[in-house]
Amino acid sequence: MLTLDKIYHAAFVLKDVARKTDLIEAPRLASDCQIYLKTENLQATGSFKVRGAYYKISQLSAEERAKGVIACSAGNHAQGVALAATRMGIKSIVCMPDGAPIMKVESTKHLGAEVCLVPGTYDDAHDKAVELQAETGMTFIHPYDDELVIAGQGTIGLEILDQLPDLDAVIVPIGGGGLISGVAFAIKSLRPEVKVYGVQSAGAPSMYLSLLEHKYQTLATASTFADGIQVKTPGELTYELCEKYVDQVVTVSEDETAAAILSLMENQKLVAEGAGAVSVAAALFHKLPLEGKKVVCLVSGGNIDVNILNRVITRGLVMSGRKANLMIALEDKPGQLTLVSKIVAQCGGNVVSVQYDGSDPNMPIASCFLKLGLETRDAAQIEQIRAELTKAGFQLVTERA
Structure with missing residues (x-):
């Protein structure tokens, strides 16, 4: 209990x-x-994981310590187990999903554990750890249900x-x-x-x-x-x-x-x-x-x-309204980009990328899509820019993240 x-x-x-x-x-x-x-x-x-791993391993008997410990982890529990076991002179094996971040895998090895990479998710790593525990007699250090x-x-x-x-x-x-x-x-x-x-x-x-x-x-x-x-x-x-x-x-x-x-x-x-x-x-x-x-x-x-x-x-x-992409359908003639940039600047936005696309087969030959990447302050500023562009007669086609 x-x-x-x-x-x-x-x-x-x-x-x-x-x-x-x-x-x-x-x-x-x-x-x-x-x-x-x-x-x-x-x-x-x-990560907090070292707390639980260290306390669990510290309470093992001498016989259990001699056999070593095994664990499964997406990375943080792995490092906690590796640190705890190495400090106590205990052998450790950690099963990790093969998609775990390289940094976590390498850190676990650096802390002294033997790493077994398992194809799939954390749950697949867990199944492999249970299998190895049955074969070796090592103590399984569960990452949470203990x-x-x-x-x-x-x-x-x-x-x-x-x-x-x-x-x-x-x-x-x-x-x-x-x-x-x-x-x-x-x-x-x-x-x-x-x-x-x-x-x-x-x-x-x-x-x-x-x-x-x-x-x-x-x-x-x-x-x-x-x-x-x-x-x-x-x-x-x-x-x-x-x-x-x-x-x-x-x-x-x-x-x-x-x-x-x-x-x-x-x-x-x-x-x-x-x-x-x-x-x-x-x-x-x-x-x-x-x-x-x-x-x-x-x-x-x-x-x-x-x-x-x-x-x-x-x-x-x-997500926080600090970056936005706007796409404008406009007539491809001189001065259009200057006018769009002026409106964005007057609203306090910053144009960081510009792309012309005149290849869309649904557009008139003399027209194009102007795609703008913007740096903005928040979502309200994005809406202000959209409103001012629309007011100036520009057709906003879509906005994509």
Whole structure:
């Protein structure tokens, strides 16, 4: 059984291993509530996962340690297990989906684990890890559905209450549910009036649907760039804990997550991975009743794949109205581009790309499509530019991200 004593014991064991990460106020992120960020993206290994992994492995018997440990992970739990096992002189094998970010794979190897790449998703890696565990007799370190792992993650809840005693709510990312189970148990045990909210990606809403229908279930597919929470099957233990201690779970889109990553970079100078930013996305896009509240957003990790960072930033710019593409059907004659550029400039926008397309067979031969890439301040400025262009007689055909 998970108890508060276990969470306090985990905090004692972890005091020289896991950082007590900063809780920082983020006044520029929202105007309707007071947001604080629990910066687990700055934790050792760049994620909260080291807490649960280290505490679980620290409680193994001498015989279990001698046989070694095995785990499955999309990357963050892998690094936590590798760090913990190496520090304790224990052999570790980690099964990871072959699509896991290269940075996470290499970091896991660097921390001392043997990595087994498995074709498919996290759930395929899990099946392979279970198979290898049966063959080797190594101890399986589950990433979320284990009371000792949950107790380790629950130490974050203790820290939040210590750092901000008068908080009203905490928002926590959910993949398999280990993080929110520990945090919710700790907070509700000590301060039951504090609201605990969970957030999942709309493309992987396993816990969201399970709690909505009050029935444990597995998704047919899970798809999100937030690989840390791309889980088709939530934990059975974590589902029970969430049913009891979590007030509400919501989902956010890929674009909303990208906008949250961009906002954290620009306003807080923090790098968060998709899984770590969903809590902020829920606050930014008003998914929860937070008006006038002191709210802690748990930024669970910062191990974003740099190969997709540019795309994420671009999507974030589009979502927040900072980047737009306009297409105008116009008569191909001198002065048209000058007039369009003047209107955009008068509205305060900036033209960053221009493309003429006169090849469309549905257009008159003397006409063309003018495609503009714009840098803008927000969505209202985009609408102002569109309105002024239309007022000047230009035909706006479409607007694409």
